[in-house]
Amino acid sequence: MSASPATHASPFINALLGEDKSTLLLKLVEGLDTSALNWLSGYTAGLAVRAPQATVVPVTPAPVASPAVPFTIIYGTQTGNSRLLAERLKHQVESAGLATRLFRASDYPVRELAKEKLLCVVISTQGDGDPPDDARGFCEFILGKRAPRVEGLRYAVLGLGDSSYPRFCEVGRLLDVRFAELGASRLLERADCDVDFEPVAKGWLDQAFTLAREALTPQATVTATVVPLREPHAAPAFTKEAPYTAEVLLNQRITARGALKDVRHLELSLAGSGLEYAPGDALGVWPHNPPELVASFLSELRLDGEAAVTREGRTLPLARWLSDELEITKLNRPFLERHARLSGSAALREVLEPSRAESFRALLAGHQVIDVLRAHKATWDATELVQALRRLTPRLYSIASSSKRVGEEAHLTVAVVDYTAFDLRHFGAASYHLATRTAGTDTVRVFIEPNERFRLPEDGDKDVLMIGPGTGVAPFRAFVQERAETGAKGRNWLFFGEQHFRTQFLYQTEWQEALKKQTLHRLSLAFSRDRAQKVYVQHRLRESGRDVYEWLEGGAHLYVCGDAQRMAPDVHEALVDVVSTHGGKSREDAHAWLESLREQRRYLRDVY
Known part of the structure; x- marks a missing residue:
């Protein structure tokens, strides 16, 4: 049944739109049924949410009733x-x-x-x-x-x-x-x-x-709400679903040639994109899988890369699915369960048992999809393979720069995954993709992922403690740059750790320069493989415990970035020791004290 709008515009609508637009509106909606009117209401409300406000004469009618239960x-x-x-x-x-x-x-x-x-x-x-x-x-x-x-x-x-x-x-x-x-x-x-x-x-x-x-x-009782007139305006141009194609300006290895780890510093251009970020935010990167790995897949499964395969209404060559659309590095349980059925592998079925959680974790940590395909033979057809693999997802990297210093650029610190195991070369999809981009020629598809839970204090007079071993130091490069550019008066103290001083001291000259300029006030270092007894950032925290506690007691903000499995828990335990020892608290009270810092947003973590 059709809804029947009034044949004449009300004085309220005339006041809001003017007589000509009011008449046009009534003609447009005449004859629409209830569902169509509801859709139109939602559509125009959506336009109002996305668009910037235009200058209008405000109209404030009396509300008809109180809002419904939310x-x-x-x-x-x-x-x-x-x-x-x-x-x-x-x-x-x-x-x-x-x-x-x-x-x-x-x-x-x-x-x-x-x-x-x-x-x-x-x-x-x-x-x-x-x-x-x-x-x-x-x-x-x-x-x-x-x-x-x-x-x-x-x-x-x-x-x-x-x-x-x-x-x-x-x-x-x-x-x-x-x-x-x-x-x-x-x-x-x-x-x-x-x-x-x-x-x-x-x-x-x-x-x-x-x-x-x-x-x-x-x-629900209807409430009259007047939405100010707005000019039509497009949604943000570049998002996760519609990434920006950023030019690679610099791709530089920042670990020495003799280092076991290949860590890269990349600088990407955001010029003209309108993308903005704050220190603590991440850059989402849409990778392509390495061609070498795609070739290994096709060879191992004896499949034709040119075979057309359809998934979710899209038809692409199999090689294109494997290169651009599907996750072919990381293992996951659904794929393993399906491969166990196809291969008939008793060993694989056993690892998937709930009682074998540790073995399952070890399998995921030490193997990639190609390893399982080689170790437990099975026959896959192209369509079945494409349906079974997860879709490729973007990887998030902490942005290692302040836009106040670098302008329309975003810098990244990337540890490259590229190693040989089981007589086969292994890759990290995003890190290898980034590491092989050529500056001045290649591009990367990116978007900004805000991280509101990892922000510098609004008060620049507050001190900041930063704990970031390895590539976990990336956001703290942005923090130190931002604090320098804004003239923040608070002190900055960085805890950094890696394996070797000579080959893996990331951004060494920048930290030394910051110390000279007093934009970095303290730098505590832990290089675990340079001595017989390994030393990590948590050891340096305990060694400087008195000062760490004094900073925190004085209102400092504490940040931790990096490995979630071992580093972050070890650092937290070290902080409990520091608060207990130098704050005269029981361990239970020390835990509660640190939890209160979390609630105050003075103890923030970006761990993965």
Whole structure:
């Protein structure tokens, strides 16, 4: 049945649009049914959200009624994917004219949980079952004894993770179960998204939106909202889905030729792109798989690279799928399970048993897809292979520059993965792709990935402690540049570590120059292989414990970047020792004290 708009514009519409545009509007919408009108409403609301505000005469009518019960969306993220999906759902709900609230997990007032009626949580799992840093407090509250009963709540949980880890999407699973234990009812079943999250996430978000709209619409009372007129404006030009093609300006090895590690400093041009970033942000890089690896795949499986294969409505030659579209370096559980069935390998099936978690982790850490194909023979056809492999995903690199110093450029610090094992050369998809780009000739597809949880203090007088061994030092190069360019008065102290002083002291001359200029005030170094007894950054923290504690007690901000599996936990334990020893606290109180720094956003980590 068609909706019947009034044949004459109301004085309100005439005042807002003018008589001519009001008449045109009525002609355009005449005869449209309800669903079409709803779509048009959402479409124009979306334009209003994306566009910059134009100068208009404000019109402020009296509200018809109070807003409806809101749909609350909470996200916890380490790399930004959960935030991206949560924002997407929020825009869908808002476009339907429904009330919604969006919170980062660390910002959500947990005491309001008992009042919630409709809730969605989008949350990732880090490593082997840990919540992202910005959701630790939220998860502890929900999973702990202080969480209230929530019988009136309807909820939905979307988990993100990496199936390479045994506790895949563990945090989402725990929250889903816990909300049910607290008396809430599910709006829809939980979904668990792998690294290639889009196929699952899109369908789930659409379901969540539909069910939320059904839940909210019957009790919603219309509120008159006047949206100021806006000029048509395109969405941001370059995103993860539509990356910018950046010219490579410099590709320089910054470890000595004798070093075991090949670490590169790359400078990419963002000129004319409009892309902006802040210190702490990451650059997303869309790689291509190495041609040598693609050739090994085709040879091992005896497949024709020119064979046309269709997936998700796209038809490409098999070699193109393997080169540009699919993940062919990193192993993951779904692919291994499928290969175990095809190969009939008892050894592979055994490693996939839940009780063999350590063996499974060792397999993932020490092998690539090609190793499994060679060790456990199976017959794959081209279509089956393309369907089984995960889609290639971008890699994130901490930006190693301040735009205040380098202008429209972004600098990266890249450890190149290129080694021989099992008589076969192995590569890292993105690092090898970057390392083989030629300055002045080649380009890289990139986008900016904001990291709001890794920001310098707004107060430039605050001191900053930075712990970044290896390529974890990258964002701190940006930090020191930014602090120098803005004239920040606070002190800067960097802890850096690597294997050898002579061959792997990354950015050595820059740090020495910064020390001379007093834009870097202290530099603590740990080179683990230069002496019989290995020394790491956590040892230097303990050695300087008194000063470290004094800085923190005095309001300094603490940052850690680098390896999440060993370095970050070891550094945290060293910090507990420092606070306990020099702050006169028990270990339990030291843990709590450091947790309070997290809550104040004075202890921030970017670990991977």
